[in-house]
Amino acid sequence: MTRAGSLLITGSTGMAGREITRQLLTRTEMPLTLLVHDTGKALSRARLLRELFRLEPSQSMIQRIRLVRGDLGQDHLGLPGSLYADLARSVDGIIHAAATTRFDLPLAEARRVNVLATEHLVRFARGCGNLARFGLLSTVFVSGRRRGRILESERVHTAGFVNTYEQSKYEAEAMVESSDLPYVIYRLSTLVGDSQTGFTSRFTTPHQALRVMHLGLASLVPGMPDYSVDLIPTDWAAATIVNHFLDGPRTGRVIHLVAGATRSYSLAHVIDESYELLGQLDSAWKARHYPKPAITTQAAFQLLVQSAEQAKDPLMMGVLGMLKHFTEQFSYPKEFDTTNLNGADSPPHIREYYGRVVAYCLKSRWGRYA
Amino acid sequence: MKRSKQVRSSVAFLTELGFSYGYVTEEADRFDELLVAAAQEAMADSGRARADIGTLFLYSGLNPHARAPRAGGILERFRYPVAKLADQLELSHANALALSQQGCSGLLSAINLAAHMVEAGGSPAALCVAGDALPRNANREIMYNLMSDAAAAVVVERGSPRNRIVSFHQLAQPAYWDSPQRERELVAAYFPMAQRAICAAVEQAGLRLSDIRWIVPSNVSLRSWTILAELLGIPVSRIWSKNIARVGHTVCCDHVINLRDMSRKGALTRGDHLLLFTFGFGASWTSLILQH
Numbered sequence: 001m002t003r004a005g006s007l008l009i010t011g012s013t014g015m016a017g018r019e020i021t022r023q024l025l026t027r028t029e030m031p032l033t034l035l036v037h038d039t040g041k042a043l044s045r046a047r048l049l050r051e052l053f054r055l056e057p058s059q060s061m062i063q064r065i066r067l068v069r070g071d072l073g074q075d076h077l078g079l080p081g082s083l084y085a086d087l088a089r090s091v092d093g094i095i096h097a098a099a100t101t102r103f104d105l106p107l108a109e110a111r112r113v114n115v116l117a118t119e120h121l122v123r124f125a126r127g128c129g130n131l132a133r134f135g136l137l138s139t140v141f142v143s144g145r146r147r148g149r150i151l152e153s154e155r156v157h158t159a160g161f162v163n164t165y166e167q168s169k170y171e172a173e174a175m176v177e178s179s180d181l182p183y184v185i186y187r188l189s190t191l192v193g194d195s196q197t198g199f200t201s202r203f204t205t206p207h208q209a210l211r212v213m214h215l216g217l218a219s220l221v222p223g224m225p226d227y228s229v230d231l232i233p234t235d236w237a238a239a240t241i242v243n244h245f246l247d248g249p250r251t252g253r254v255i256h257l258v259a260g261a262t263r264s265y266s267l268a269h270v271i272d273e274s275y276e277l278l279g280q281l282d283s284a285w286k287a288r289h290y291p292k293p294a295i296t297t298q299a300a301f302q303l304l305v306q307s308a309e310q311a312k313d314p315l316m317m318g319v320l321g322m323l324k325h326f327t328e329q330f331s332y333p334k335e336f337d338t339t340n341l342n343g344a345d346s347p348p349h350i351r352e353y354y355g356r357v358v359a360y361c362l363k364s365r366w367g368r369y370a
Numbered sequence: 371m372k373r374s375k376q377v378r379s380s381v382a383f384l385t386e387l388g389f390s391y392g393y394v395t396e397e398a399d400r401f402d403e404l405l406v407a408a409a410q411e412a413m414a415d416s417g418r419a420r421a422d423i424g425t426l427f428l429y430s431g432l433n434p435h436a437r438a439p440r441a442g443g444i445l446e447r448f449r450y451p452v453a454k455l456a457d458q459l460e461l462s463h464a465n466a467l468a469l470s471q472q473g474c475s476g477l478l479s480a481i482n483l484a485a486h487m488v489e490a491g492g493s494p495a496a497l498c499v500a501g502d503a504l505p506r507n508a509n510r511e512i513m514y515n516l517m518s519d520a521a522a523a524v525v526v527e528r529g530s531p532r533n534r535i536v537s538f539h540q541l542a543q544p545a546y547w548d549s550p551q552r553e554r555e556l557v558a559a560y561f562p563m564a565q566r567a568i569c570a571a572v573e574q575a576g577l578r579l580s581d582i583r584w585i586v587p588s589n590v591s592l593r594s595w596t597i598l599a600e601l602l603g604i605p606v607s608r609i610w611s612k613n614i615a616r617v618g619h620t621v622c623c624d625h626v627i628n629l630r631d632m633s634r635k636g637a638l639t640r641g642d643h644l645l646l647f648t649f650g651f652g653a654s655w656t657s658l659i660l661q662h
């Protein structure tokens with residue numbers, strides 16, 4: 001597929017989208033249409049290649065890229081009518097990686113980006129006469145507050161959600177599922193960085209949690225000590241998606257991209273390792289003798305959050321506010337079925353590359369000197 | 371206090387944290403009277419003859435070096451409160467020594483030290499007096515806690531029939547010595563370190579948490595004790611918290627005040643294991659387990 005036409009990528013400037021686009025550019029000869037929103041909208045293709053995709057822009061690579069500036073939240077993807085129609089003729093594959101990945105938005109706002117934008121894209125896709133495949137990036141946490149084994153073949157549940165992000169992604173999946181598109185849904189666990197270099201283009205919750213530990217402000221973490229913290233390397237996830245998208249035989253299915261318990265640390269272990277690695281890599285930090293946070297109940301954690309809010313302590317509110325929107329997951333242990341990943345390489349064990357991620361966070365001061 | 375800007379938070383917030391009252395010494399000179407009164411009551415309560423008391427410790431948690439020098443020249447620095455107290459208590463034969471700089475952990479450390487001394491021989495008893503009055507119009511809210519002025523005293527005796535010391539455990543983190551600079555980090559470290567210090571003391575005593583009849587708290591916020599109870603997996607009802615609202619948090623007199631009130635209210639039964647816990651600037655997390 002997509003040898004003659006063009007592959008449309010949304011969210012190519014995001015954490016997952018960048019790596020997917022980078023791999024498509026380096027591993028294939030395919031023409032790509034990148035729908036960019038805010039990030040990179042003022043950049044030329046050459047600068048985009050260099051600054052966002054970390055690639056030396058060759059003439060042939062530049063020519064393979066078609067840049068369109070749009071907004072999925074708008075009708076017609078925020079594109080002029082002629083461009084919209086032109087794209088519908090040329091696009092034969094779509095990877096939809098645009099989303100809001102913030103956990104703290106009001107539901108209406110999360111829906112506006114994750115559901116409404118997906119609806120607009122589905123409408124566009126329906127008009128693409130040659131569409132062979134529509135890939136939606138999603139999260140394994142559409143399973144919300146469910147516990148236990150989560151099958152790829154099931155989505156519907158009534159357990160509720162930990163945050164509006166989970167709920168809006170659940171609803172986006174529902175919409176894609178009910179369309180008549182040749183869809184594949186890639187449900188990822190949590191991207192943590194490049195397995196070879198530790199590089200990450202965005203510092204998301206695992207990195208911010210590490211930062212809180214580095215600042216010596218980690219006090220309580222709600223959850224179960226043996227909860228399996230499923231982290232996956234960005235390069236592995238992107239490669240798996242690209243391979244599957246290009247060669248995968250079947251549509252109309254969901255694929256879990258997870259490390260699984262055997263390649264993950266438990267919550268207690270990931271805290272131990274984080275302290276161990278920070279201590280090894282930063283002797284000044286080690287001399288500050290920060291204790292590891294205690295793993296506790298939701299009730300205790302909520303009381304601490306309440307105190308920081310009532311005391312109007314901006315720093316602690318920031319720290320605890322960041323933690324509170326995702327740590328509730330640590331009380332809902334899950335095991336993700338990976339039947340549909342069938343044949344794909346497994347990701348490395350977190351122990352093989354977590355040190356690189358921690359080192360990258362430290363070296364870049366969590367993005368300040370990236 | 372709110373009106374005189376001695377507390378910054380709203381009354382509603384402080385109430386929710388568990389505080390209703392705070393005690394303020396109006397006249398600095400009268401504070402000495404409090405020390406003497408507390409010491410005399412402790413001595414009378416123990417029934418010990420003055421001659422049995424070989425050591426007098428006076429503990430103060432506020433840093434005396436942080437005070438502005440008073441008029442009167444260098445001799446002012448040699449005007450020792452502990453000598454004055456020994457004189458007032460007619461303990462001229464006792465070795466009188468002032469201790470400081472362990473914040474709220476200080477009195478428990480002084481008791482531990484005194485216990486080692488009386489066990490080692492010599493005089494059979496030591497008197498530990500403690501007290502702090504915050505400077506006039508000082509901010510009385512420290513890390514979400516309402517501070518009171520107070521004095522307290524205990525007699526530590528060899529072979530005491532009451533409140534036998536079962537274990538003392540202190541986790542020190544001197545890297546946190548710069549309290550103003552590291553206030554937020556101390557707030558964050560408080561709970562994990564408290565959990566460790568309490569569990570270690572219980573283990574050292576060969577007990578389990580369920581063997582502890584009462585946790586005798588420092589009177590820091592009830593909210594923080596609720597969190598700690600949850601962290602330890604014990605019911606909050608096992609923390610004798612009645613004095614948090616009534617007395618507030620004193621630098622280091624809370625446990626002695628609470629123990630006396632527990633005894634008066636009939637909360638203590640012979641043989642009960644009691645765990646006294648506190649955090650002190652410096653920083654240290656200290657547990658003392660007693661058997662009543």
Ligand SMILES: NC(=O)c1ccc[n+]([C@@H]2O[C@H](COP(=O)([O-])OP(=O)(O)OC[C@H]3O[C@@H](n4cnc5c(N)ncnc54)[C@H](OP(=O)(O)O)[C@@H]3O)[C@@H](O)[C@H]2O)c1
Pocket residue numbers: 010011012013014015016017035036037038039040070071072073096097098099100101113117137138139140169187188189190191192202204
């Ligand atoms: N990162 C993870 O650990 C993770 C884990 C599980 C699942 N996922 C899924 O993977 C996908 C990508 O996540 P990510 O982490 O790469 O997200 P991200 O870094 O936040 O990037 C989001 C991308 O979406 C674009 N975007 C947002 N609103 C848009 C709009 N209205 N129109 C067009 N583009 C818009 C952003 O562009 P601007 O910045 O210019 O707005 C950005 O390129 C999401 O579906 C997410 O649910 C990610």
